[in-house]
Amino acid sequence: xxxxxxxxxxxxxxxxxxxxxxxxxxxxxxxxxxxxxxxxxxxxxxxxxxxxxxxxxxxxxxxxxxxxxxxxxxxxxxxxxxxxxxxxxxxxxxxxxxxxxxxxxxxxxxxxxxxxxxxxxxxxxxxxxxxxxxxxxxxxxxxxxxxxxxxxxxxxxxxxxxxxxxxxxxxx
Numbered sequence: 001x002x003x004x005x006x007x008x009x010x011x012x013x014x015x016x017x018x019x020x021x022x023x024x025x026x027x028x029x030x031x032x033x034x035x036x037x038x039x040x041x042x043x044x045x046x047x048x049x050x051x052x053x054x055x056x057x058x059x060x061x062x063x064x065x066x067x068x069x070x071x072x073x074x075x076x077x078x079x080x081x082x083x084x085x086x087x088x089x090x091x092x093x094x095x096x097x098x099x100x101x102x103x104x105x106x107x108x109x110x111x112x113x114x115x116x117x118x119x120x121x122x123x124x125x126x127x128x129x130x131x132x133x134x135x136x137x138x139x140x141x142x143x144x145x146x147x148x149x150x151x152x153x154x155x156x157x158x159x160x161x162x163x164x165x166x167x168x169x170x171x172x
Contacts, residue, residue: 026099
């Protein structure tokens with residue numbers, strides 16, 4: 001498994017979009033907290049992916065991916081807020097690994113790659129949010145993230161199921 005940064009001119013590389021869409025749908029359907037709930041709304045996931053790839057192609061955001069030698073099996077974005085006052089940090093967004101490749105350190109490899117990319121960009125801090133109730137802080141805290149805030153009932157996963165959004169930060 002290898003971490004790669006997708007350059008803006010590589011966004012249209014054959015297979016990239018298809019592999020990332022497949023990964024996103026599989027992660028959603030497996031219960032992953034990646035912006036949607038199962039069953040994955042394929043058209044909405046595709047639109048969201050295309051928007052993200054457009055930002056990468058425009059040089060606004062960085063896309064880190066995992067490639068297993070055959071296909072792309074993971075992704076994560078370093079998203080800019082577009083403000084000179086916030087140019088020293090990025091949001092880690094849409095972090096996911098295809099369920100077939102989870103459990104063997106792929107998520108850690110992806111996070112370490114994104115951290116390295118952030119350092120290469122000269123960033124001072126990374127921020128991310130997680131959906132409460134899934135135990136995700138157990139993954140992020142050993143990687144150097146700390147909880148700095150909570151937005152109660154920010155995520156509605158069903159009509160009667162609200163979750164807090166928890167903000168974590170890592171100093172680089």
